[in-house]
Amino acid sequence: MQFDRTRLNRIQTWMQRYVDERKYPGCAFLLKQHGREEFFHDCGLRSLEGDLPFDRQTLVRIYSMTKPVTTTALMxxxxxxxxxxxxxxxxFLPEFADMKALRKDAQTIDxxxxxxxxxxxxxxxxxxxxxxxxxxxxxxxxxxxxDLMFKPDQGLLADQVRAVAALPLAFQPGSRWEYSVGIDVIGRVVEVVSGRSLSQFFADEIFGPLxxxxTGFSxxxxxxxxxxxxxxxxxxDAMALNAAMSGGETLRLVDQAGNSPFEAAMLFSGGGGLVSTIDDFARFAEMLRAKGKVGDQRLLGPSTVDFMMRNHLPGDIASMGPLSFAEQPMDGMGFGLGGAVVLDPGRARTPGSVGDFSWGGMASxxxxxxxxxxLSAVFFTQLSPSSSYPSRSELKALVHAALIE
Incomplete structure (x- = not known):
C-alpha cells in the first residue's frame, strides 16, 4: 500500500482547523512508512502567551506514552x-506481600x-x-x-509506590480491567532489579542506543x-475527570516553561513522566515497527516485540467490565503490554488494521x-484531558483514507 499525496495533505487542513477553532494551541504529526518519512506537518503555537511556534523542536509532556517505554525496559x-x-x-517489592481487595459490595475503603x-x-x-x-x-x-498521581514533584518513586501498596485493591487481580498506576509500579520493579534509577536505566539502555x-523525566x-x-x-483541575467542568475558555493555561515541575523532576513516573520531541519519540515507535531494532541498535528480540503487541486479555477491553477512563476505545480493542491492540476495526469504529498497537497521553x-x-505515526499537542476531542480516531481515518494500492 502506498500513500496518495493529495489525500495525505488533507491532514494539514484538519490540523489547522483544530488550531483555528482553538481546540489545540498547536500540533505536529509525523508519519513514516518502511522507515522513511512520508508526511510531516506542524501548525499553531507551543506557547500562546509567548507567540512561539509548535514545531519539530518542541518538547512536550507525553504522559502515558511513557508506559510502553517502561514496558520495554521490563521486557x-x-x-x-x-x-x-x-x-x-x-x-521484588515486599510492600505488596499482604494485599487486601475491596469486596464486591464494598461501600467504604475498609x-x-x-x-x-x-x-x-x-x-x-x-x-x-x-x-x-x-x-x-x-x-x-x-x-x-x-494525591497519588506520581507527579514530578511528589517526592520519590519508592515512597509513592509504598503509599499505593498500603491501600486495598479495587478488585481481585485478573478479574477486571481498570486503567491504573500499575506501570508506575513496574517502573519501581525496574529500579530494584537493575540497581539503577528509572531515569538512568532509560538513558543507558533505551534513549542512548536509540x-x-x-527525552527524559526533566x-x-x-x-x-x-x-x-x-x-x-x-x-x-485538568486531570480531575470525575468532576470535569467545561469552561468558557477552551485553552486555559495549566503549566508553562519557567515554573513547571517537569523542569526538575524528582519522581520518575514510569506511567506518565516523560518529556520528548516528536522526532525522538518517533525513534521509539520505529523500534517497535522494526521489531526491536533501529539501525544497528537492537533493544528487544523480534519475538518479544510480537509478544508485546498481541492481545493479552481474554477478549476485548469492554468484555472485562471497565469503569475507568481510558486513552482508547474499549470495544474491539484488546490490550498488549504497554498499549492497546486493534482486534476488530469495525467494533472499534475507527479505520485501522487488525493488530495496530497504540497508546496516547493525557495531553492528547x-x-x-x-x-x-x-508504518509508524506520532501526533503531538498539549491539551488535557485527551478525551476532549475525537482527534485520534479522526487522524487514523485520514491516514487510512490516503492509503491506496
Missing amino acids: MLVEQGLMHLEAPVSE QTEDSTSPTLHQLLTHTSGLSYPFNPGILPAAMDAQ GMDE VPKGAGDRFASLYTPLEG TFFWVDQKND
Missing part, C-alpha cells in the same frame, strides 16, 4: 532471564477481603486491581485524597522556551504502529 530484563511475567510483584499479590503481567495489562485517582470508585477516591537525546538543560505550555478546556498526544502497512 529487556525479562529477556535477560531476571524475572518472568507471572511472578508476583511482592517478589470493607475488604484477602487478595493475592498482583503479578507483573497483571500490572502491565491493567488487570492488577490498582487504579488512578481520576477513575470513579472507592479506591480512586482514596488515592485522590492522598539516539533519543532530548526538560533538557538549555532547552529554554522550547518546552510547550499545557492547556485545558476545563474550569478546574498519540502514536500507533501498523505492522500490516509497515
Whole structure:
C-alpha cells in the first residue's frame, strides 16, 4: 500500500482547523512508512502567551506514552532471564506481600477481603486491581485524597509506590480491567532489579542506543522556551475527570516553561513522566515497527516485540467490565503490554488494521504502529484531558483514507 499525496495533505487542513477553532494551541504529526518519512506537518503555537511556534523542536509532556517505554525496559530484563511475567510483584517489592481487595459490595475503603499479590503481567495489562485517582470508585477516591498521581514533584518513586501498596485493591487481580498506576509500579520493579534509577536505566539502555537525546523525566538543560505550555478546556483541575467542568475558555493555561515541575523532576513516573520531541519519540515507535531494532541498535528480540503487541486479555477491553477512563476505545480493542491492540476495526469504529498497537497521553498526544502497512505515526499537542476531542480516531481515518494500492 502506498500513500496518495493529495489525500495525505488533507491532514494539514484538519490540523489547522483544530488550531483555528482553538481546540489545540498547536500540533505536529509525523508519519513514516518502511522507515522513511512520508508526511510531516506542524501548525499553531507551543506557547500562546509567548507567540512561539509548535514545531519539530518542541518538547512536550507525553504522559502515558511513557508506559510502553517502561514496558520495554521490563521486557529487556525479562529477556535477560531476571524475572518472568507471572511472578508476583511482592517478589521484588515486599510492600505488596499482604494485599487486601475491596469486596464486591464494598461501600467504604475498609470493607475488604484477602487478595493475592498482583503479578507483573497483571500490572502491565491493567488487570492488577490498582487504579488512578481520576477513575470513579472507592479506591480512586482514596488515592485522590492522598494525591497519588506520581507527579514530578511528589517526592520519590519508592515512597509513592509504598503509599499505593498500603491501600486495598479495587478488585481481585485478573478479574477486571481498570486503567491504573500499575506501570508506575513496574517502573519501581525496574529500579530494584537493575540497581539503577528509572531515569538512568532509560538513558543507558533505551534513549542512548536509540539516539533519543532530548527525552527524559526533566526538560533538557538549555532547552529554554522550547518546552510547550499545557492547556485545558476545563474550569478546574485538568486531570480531575470525575468532576470535569467545561469552561468558557477552551485553552486555559495549566503549566508553562519557567515554573513547571517537569523542569526538575524528582519522581520518575514510569506511567506518565516523560518529556520528548516528536522526532525522538518517533525513534521509539520505529523500534517497535522494526521489531526491536533501529539501525544497528537492537533493544528487544523480534519475538518479544510480537509478544508485546498481541492481545493479552481474554477478549476485548469492554468484555472485562471497565469503569475507568481510558486513552482508547474499549470495544474491539484488546490490550498488549504497554498499549492497546486493534482486534476488530469495525467494533472499534475507527479505520485501522487488525493488530495496530497504540497508546496516547493525557495531553492528547498519540502514536500507533501498523505492522500490516509497515508504518509508524506520532501526533503531538498539549491539551488535557485527551478525551476532549475525537482527534485520534479522526487522524487514523485520514491516514487510512490516503492509503491506496
